[in-house]
Amino acid sequence: MGSLLLNTLKFAVQNNASDVHFSSGNPPVLRILGELKRVDVRSITTEELTDFATSFLNNEQKQLLKQKTEIDLSIDFPETARFRVNIYKHLNGLSMAFRTIPHKILSLEELRMPEILSKLTRRKKGLILLTGPTGSGKSTTLAAMVNEINQTRREHIITIEDPIEYIHPQKESLIHQREVNQHTKDFASALRSALREDPDVILVGEMRDLETITYALHAAETGHLVFSTMHTNSAAETVDRIINVFPSEQQQQIRTILAASLLAVIAQRLIRQAMKADRIALMEILVNTPAIQNLIREGKTHQIDSSLQTGSEYGMQTFERSLKQLKQYNLVPPEIELEDIF
Incomplete structure (x- = not known):
């Protein structure tokens, strides 16, 4: 599994990012407190993205991605977090949007809800x-x-x-x-x-x-x-x-x-x-x-x-x-x- 991508997801969780964007030819981008912030690392290749997707997609999801050119799913990296993922194709190749979902469900009181x-x-x-x-x-x-x-x-x-x-x-x-x-x-x-x-x-x-x-x-x-x-x-x-x-x-x-x-x-x-x-x-x-x-x-x-x-x-x-x-x-x-x- 791609170490740069997985390490970025861990970094994102540690820094309370709500979203992580991986895109062919660009470095990773995080959304923290509503603002996009580029991670100071090298750009990601299409091959890395494809290999990373292959590592967690099942056969049915791989087929869906081929047919629909985009797919929604959720995935759990036990030592990192759970994520809602959208994978989509675009002009320059492949992209992935990860939305972080904490393993712990906070209570209404912890969220300070009315x-x-x-x-x-x-x-x-x-x-x-x-x-x-x-x-x-x-x-x-x-x-x-x-x-x-x-x-x-x-x-x-x-x-x-x-x-x-x-x-x-x-x-x-x-x-x-x-x-x-x-x-x-x-x-x-x-x-x-x-x-x-x-x-x-x-x-x-x-x-x-x-x-x-x-x-x-x-x-x-x-x-x-x-x-x-x-x-x-x-x-x-x-x-x-x-x-x-x-x-x-x-x-x-x-x-x-x-x-x-x-x-x-x-x-x-x-x-x-x-x-x-x-x-x-x-x-x-x-x-x-x-x-x-x-x-x-x-x-x-x-x-x-x-x-x-x-x-x-x-x-x-x-x-x-x-x-x-x-x-x-x-x-x-x-x-x-x-x-x-x-």
């Missing part, structure tokens, strides 16, 4: 959505919430991921983790199957399409606790995105179903901490109260933002309130403003 997230994990049914752009910490938050259930309740938890990121050991709960393209065809197929597998909790890596969203809503509506993610920027945008996926003649029905089954939308970003080389989550949290249910049913999602402002007694918060609280606890630099984040 108490409402712990309360949400104690619910028995409904839909909880984590939203935000790529690299905003959604997977870490989801893993912490699932881990809280695993530590405290005897539930059957099924995760459907692309690829599997955090590995959940069996604790109080029975957990089955399934990976798209390896254990199942796609999210929708696995969700449909999951409903026949006696689940209590279902985690869907991402709600990307109409079929997956339909099954996720059905699962939440029929007595399961469902977690998923979307690449939306706010709670109101998330509600609109779900409804707008459906044909216009179905949208009123979906508003009614979503109003009844949604528990919360948690939108997040990562910002640098004040006292250490790490980042912390800035969160907007929408809790589905009776007032919010009415807004969703009546198609008045433009009024959700004002409800967020006044819903702190239910655990709701805006990004602005979240930033203010982080500053009060000296967790982020005092000079940072929302305009610096968005």
Whole structure:
């Protein structure tokens, strides 16, 4: 296995890098605290990248890479870390993007998450959505919430991921983790199957399409606790995105179903901490109260933002309130403003 590449991955983990980029003809590049930093070593050859990929890809993955010219997977280097990997071909050859996944799943308390997230994990049914752009910490938050259930309740938890990121050991709960393209065809197929597998909790890596969203809503509506993610920027945008996926003649029905089954939308970003080389989550949290249910049913999602402002007694918060609280606890630099984040 390529020593330069493996040593770079070890170096990246030691320096708290979130991502590592290997590219033909270039030295490795790390993303640390959101910024790209070039590693001061020689450039990587295409042959090194090909040999490195060959060392950890199985035969099916090698074939997929030939057919699709890009592939997603996860890999565990026991003495280094676990990584989500994307391998892709481009003009100058081959590239790999590694996203670091710590072996240890941090608790909600260790992540300094608001108490409402712990309360949400104690619910028995409904839909909880984590939203935000790529690299905003959604997977870490989801893993912490699932881990809280695993530590405290005897539930059957099924995760459907692309690829599997955090590995959940069996604790109080029975957990089955399934990976798209390896254990199942796609999210929708696995969700449909999951409903026949006696689940209590279902985690869907991402709600990307109409079929997956339909099954996720059905699962939440029929007595399961469902977690998923979307690449939306706010709670109101998330509600609109779900409804707008459906044909216009179905949208009123979906508003009614979503109003009844949604528990919360948690939108997040990562910002640098004040006292250490790490980042912390800035969160907007929408809790589905009776007032919010009415807004969703009546198609008045433009009024959700004002409800967020006044819903702190239910655990709701805006990004602005979240930033203010982080500053009060000296967790982020005092000079940072929302305009610096968005």
